[in-house]
Amino acid sequence: MKDDTEVPEAPSAVREDPDPPGIRSAGRAARARAAAVRGAAAVRTGARATARGASAVNALAGRAGTALASPSWREEALLARAASPWVRGLPYAVAFVLVVVLLPVTITLLINEYGVNGALAGLVGTAQTAPLLLAVTRPRQAWWVIFVADLAGAVFMRLAGPPLDLPWPWTPTVVIGYLALMVALGARETRRTLLGVWLMTGAAGALFALVSPSRVDGIPIVLFVLSGVLLLLTMTLRWRGEAERRLMEQETISEAERARRTLLEERARIARELHDVVAHHMSVITVQADSAPYRIPDLPEQAREEFASIAAGARESLAEMRRLLALLRSEGAEGERAPQPGLDRVPQLVEATVRAGVPAALSLAAAGLDGLPQAVELSAYRIVQEALANVVRHAPGATTRVSVRVDDEGLLNVLVVNGPPTHTGSPVEGGDGTGHGLVGMRERVRLTGGSLDTGPLPDGGFRVAARLPTGAAGPAPGPDPADAAGAARTAGARRTTDTARTAGTATADGGPADDS
Secondary structure, eight states: OOOOOOOOOOOOOOOOOSSOHHHHHHHHHHHHHHHHHHHHHHHHHHHHHHHHHHHHHHHHHHHHHHHHHSOOSOOSOTTTTOSSHHHHHHHHHHHHHHHHHHHHHHHHHHHHTSOOOHHHHHHHHHHHHGGGTGGGTOHHHHHHHHHHHHHHHHHHHHHHOOOTTSOOSSOHHHHHHHHHHHHHHHHHSOHHHHHHHHHHHHHHHHHHHHHOTTTOOSHHHHHHHHHHHHHHHHHHHHHHHHHHHHHHHHHHHHHHHHHHHHHHHHHHHHHHHIIIIIHHHHHHHHHHHHHHHHHSTTOOHHHHHHHHHHHHHHHHHHHHHHHHHHHHHOSSOOOOOSOOOOGGGHHHHHHHHHHTTOOEEEEEOOTTOTTOOHHHHHHHHHHHHHHHHHHHHHSTTOOEEEEEEEOTTSEEEEEEEEOOOOOOSOOSSOSSOOSHHHHHHHHHHHHHTOEEEEEEOTTSOEEEEEEEEOSSSOOOOOSOOSOHHHHHHHHHHHHHOSSSSBTTBOOSTTOOOSOO
């Protein structure tokens, strides 16, 4: 008996789903959200880029508009810096010729060819050409007038209904005058102004092309391209000229700096030499004079006083030498800050001269000497100092008279007169000297606005007379008439020898006409 019992089939292996439906739907949702976020970010990035581009365009347009509305950066005529007057007048001549030629041609063309009313044609033609004269000095203002006149002329020509074969919106005369105006603009205005002019020229042509495309030919494009080329060319030439001018100015400044550096180096070299040579020897003299009473036994009191005077003079010379060195090494050369010697120290000069063996007498009038300018007092002191030094060097033992007073004219009179030398020996310094002392006297007197008279005397002496203004009211300084006797002796010397009175040259025996 057959067994009808159904034997169940063995169950097949069941594969488990690694991603249940819930998980798969969640993953798709997450990927969709991520894609949406990326899309939104891309949209925001594009929006920001668009906004930046729009902002840049608006800023550029705003700068160009501001440049067009602002005054010209230079208010001088074209070629105003040229050396030749013919070149300076050339822009005016060219503008005048353009106006004379273009004005009647424009009016005739508008009336006869385009059918514009005579009054309107005259007004428009004048507004399109006459401002070319203004373009020589103010090209931006001239452009505004001409540009508006060109727009108005294009409108009037369109309303008059000219033949289709005539150029529109710009006539040939408009193109010529406009291109000449572009040359003036490019030579004077800033880059922003030129960009604004060029863009508005193209925008006007595009506007007319949109309004009446059947009437517009290629002339707006030609004007747009030619105006851009001329603006770029003239602007480039102007920039090149300005760059060359700045380069020349820089070279001039560099040359001035080199000259200044050379001067400072020379001053530093002179300061070094003074410090290494003169200051050294003056220091040695000071030390020897101060130590002489201790090195030499049984030194008389008079010799001690003499050595002390020598040391004091050497120390004073060292102090003045240090001030001079500080002035030479000072880059600003602002002058000395220490008090300068004045007339109150003239008696010390005379006393030192007497100790040097020269019988000198001083006449110092106190009246009028108070409140003198420092420069005048310093000049008077240096003149007396140099004159007495010349006496000591070239006329040892000569009787000397020093006079310092203020005369009735308000002038400070400084007079140093010495007689012939009394010592038969040779002078302290041989030779005729170099003349630097007398030159220095004349320079000091010239700086104060005074006068100096120097020369030998008939008896073999020498005379130095200076007149310095004190700031008081009085006539201009002239030759010194203070000392009649000295003036007479000087006049006698001039009559006896024609070559006696030269700058820094002595012909009289023993006369201190030159200094060391």
